[in-house]
Amino acid sequence: MHSIRWIWGYLREFKVRFSLGLVMAVLVTGLNLVNPYIAGRIIDNVIIGNERDLLFSLIAIMIGATILKTLIRYTYQLVFERISQNVVYTIRNKLYDRLNLLDFYFYDKTKTGDIMARMTGDMEMVRAFTAWSIYMIFENAAILLFAIVFMFTIHPQLALAMLAVTPVIGFFAYRLTYAVGPTFSEIRGQFAKLNSVVQENISGNRVVKAFAKEPYEIEKFTVENEGYKEKNLASAKVWEKFLPVLDSLAGVFTVVMILVGGIMVINNSLTLGELATFNGLIWALNNPMRMAGWLINDVQRFIASAKKVEELLKTPAKIVNAVKGREEQVKGFVEFNHVSFSYGDEDVLSDVTFKAEPGQTVGIIGATGSGKSTLVNLLHRFYDADSGVVKVDGTDVRERDIHKLRERMAMVMQDIFLFSDTIEGNIAYGNPDAPFEAVKEAAKIAEAHEFIEELPEGYDTIVGERGVGLSGGQKQRIALARAILKNPSILVLDDTTSAVDMETELRIQETLKKILVGKTCFIIAHRISSVKDADLILVMEKGRIIERGTHEELLRANGYYQKVYVNQHGGLEAVEDDREVVYQYGAE
Template identity: 55%
Template sequence: MSNMFKWIWNYMRKYKFKMFFGVFLIAVCSALNMVTPYLSGKIVDNVIVKRQTNSLMIYLTIIISVTFIRSILRYYFQLIFENVSQNILFTLREQAYEKLQKLDFSFYEKNETGNIMTAMTGDMDTIRHFVAWVIYMVVENGLIFIFSIGIMFTVNYKLAILMILYTPVIGYFTFKLSRKVKPTFSSIRQQFSRLNSVVQENISGNRVVKAFAKEDYEIKKFNKENEAYRERNFESAKVWEKYLPVLDSLSSGLNIVVILIGGIMVINSSLSMGELITFSSLIFAINNPLRMAGWLTNDVERFRASAEKVYELMNTKTKIKNSKNLIKTDKIAGNIEFKNVYFCYENENILSNINIKVKAGETLAIIGPTGSGKSFLLNLLCRFYDCTKGEILIDGIDIKKINLKKLRDSIGVAMQDIFLFSDTVEANIAYGVSNASFEEINKAAQMSIASDFINNLSEGYETIIGERGVGLSGGQKQRISLARALLKNPAILVLDDTTSSVDMETEFKIQNLLSSYIKEKTTIIVSHRISSVKKADKIIVLNKGKIVEQGNHKELLENDGYYYRVYMNQFGDFDGKSNNQVV
């Protein structure tokens, strides 16, 4: 708990003078709250009992004036705390979002989207609520309680001591409530994240849901998580309802104590009727902080549960980052070497003893069965992951010693897992080159054979694409993704199964247009199609994370291995060999 207070204070410190002024206004406002109970007693003793009617208007004027001033002060200190909370919320979200941009692939693979979204939205707002409302309520109620006890001591110290002796009982039950509700709020927060994840997955995978007619299954799955969320809230409510009546009863019991003891003292003439009225009026000032203690405990525990998740996000270590010993590179030519590279992921060997050399301007093709490690090889080159053993060199420099932004700026990637933003077609193509001209964007689209279908869209390049490219075919999305990589004009071009969803005729056109373009680039192509890889300078065959074959198209056909079998499956008996050899 104390750690979370220290953490949020680091953000509040910037506004400490503003907050201290707000606390000062709260103190003045809390002190003014004592005026009405105190003067109510004076009205009874002086005006009603002693018949000093001339004093009535003075007392009423003071009460009305104080009430008006108190309202103004309350408005301003609430405004101060709300302003500070919104500024802190803005900073937190900005820093958290910046942190998300720096986190590795492994973070996103291990954390559900719903959990991240909850941290960025609901948890952030809980922190804002803590700064905007909980803090000033704690200060205000604490000061009102202290001032009330102070006034009681000036009126009758014996009755005031009785009040002080009574309050630890309420404090004990408040502490018990705090200990009990703490784990329930963490549980509620965790289940809410799970609920968010289910909704997010359903929205993202809605086409799959409808294609398999699994709407009823999805409803049941959501209802199950929703039921679990309801149960977690019920569990918290049970704890809350167990202690709240006790706290309310103890707080209300103060009225009985004051009336009983105070009444006896009035009868014995050791307390005036006006003083009893003052005490009775101050009971609310005592009761309200004691009652609020339970509610504030509730909000503090909610803050703790949310703050821990945001703190955890903000302090997640980034594994892939710039080395302290960076080597300055003016321009990357594109010479690539994988040197004894091994890669393990989740305690599983993905790549073993990978040795590849590609000269600048050459084309390397990678082929192999699903799960052989092809995409991981590309991920290592882009430093989405770091190899477990060995090194990857670009122009003779270990990529760990190349500035990360410089490295990725020099690599244009058309990923297998295509993602298009909910934006215009033009903005999606120009995502990697924000200052690109329309002519450059159109040229990239023409090279990827995307310009024709783009021009046929309702608004052409200004057409808004739905989230993840909803409304476009798989082939159309692939061509936009390819155009995005081409526009970047990188030294190294990486094409990961880029044309798997386009027809053979379109693929042939793309290859012809790219043939002159890639002569100036180091190009790495991953594909299952022989037609996409056969013109490469070097082809490697991966199987179970190892290079099992390498050479050019002609050499690999003569090996009678995996590459040859794939070729025969796709093209048949064009080279005179028997189809019986096909596996």
């Protein structure tokens, strides 16, 4: 009933059309009784009573009722289909809105295939229920009720005899509902797993081929596909136990009607026409009983899917926007004050403290897993710190309007993502109203203009999914141009030039200096050449800042930074200070 109440919340908007559809279903149910009644009249009055002048009028009524029934049925089927499409449209929009509101915590733990299963397969089950199952349940219940009432008005004793088997059918229908429900939940869960395997294989098909792992992936899919088959077979076994019983019991109506009705006709307590009417109404008892199993199937499938959809709609976001968040312009003052963060049981950042002012460039280096990317993720409020405060312009980021804050930031992430769009569209993603000349200028700054111009369609070239068709360096430069065009107050470059050659990196750095005036920039890198000109360099290890200072200061510190420099460059450069001392590796 919870799932029914949930879907009614969306149907309520269309309650007038919904009610009209149900009224038309009742009319069709009433019209379904006309032909059996007229058939009985023809036998008793025309054939036996020899009232031949009634024949054509009675046949005309039968034809008219059939045509009217067909037209009304077509109309309300169309009504319910349109209602279902509107309902699914609304729910799907809400699902997509929810997916856009959910944060990194959710996407870190949820597989894409599971999300897609809810957006497609589960939504289709919801649509089918609202478009077909609802009126079929109502229609079959009305047919059964009308037929029973009609039978009792004709001959109560024969009606009672035929209904004697109904409680038994109801018992088995209830048992079927109870037994089949869990199997559909398992089927939906396994379908999500199967969907995830397919999605991962498609997304990672280049890795699969590069490592010649096609047989492994095929086997992995086969295992999940086998699981999906077994779940469906387990559900089918439940049906195999109950459906034959329901069908057999439904067939008992005919036996009772012929046996008991025949005796009554012989004893003159029932006319032959009335028996023919009962015979014509058998389907009105038989069909709802037969349909009960299938409708139970549909309802259980709907419940399983509705739970999945509702669960996603109710999934809370851990990152919640401030109710009255501050929306003032971002100048670029950044402060981390004793910030710590853990992901599950793993400590990622521990007691991180530093400040950056507008116009400053902060370089962040450290080994993989040292917490460099997590640090800037907290700045963008992709996650919230467990303790300590991250401030922008002196205000805790948790107290600012999250959308306004991110609008004034730009980030080029490690994992470059390009949309299946033109190159111009990708660059202008953060500033869609930017003129084409501004797009070109951003591409020039990012050293992307030259290779874009060499493409067959230039800036109108369609980029393949996730940037397929472009080299790693080309994707990085397009992503950098996208961030530059946004003209942010705070720019984060997360290993942005790792895939470009040293000469291109140097040109990018020289050009960036011109546009970073007055902006706060964070550069995360493994190459010291990327951060050596920064105003402040933070050296991270196991989530802590172990060294900080300028390039020259860190070279003189004889620590981790100096060792990395020697490993990358083979020796120390001359470092000038007021004593004009040339430092060598290991010197004090």
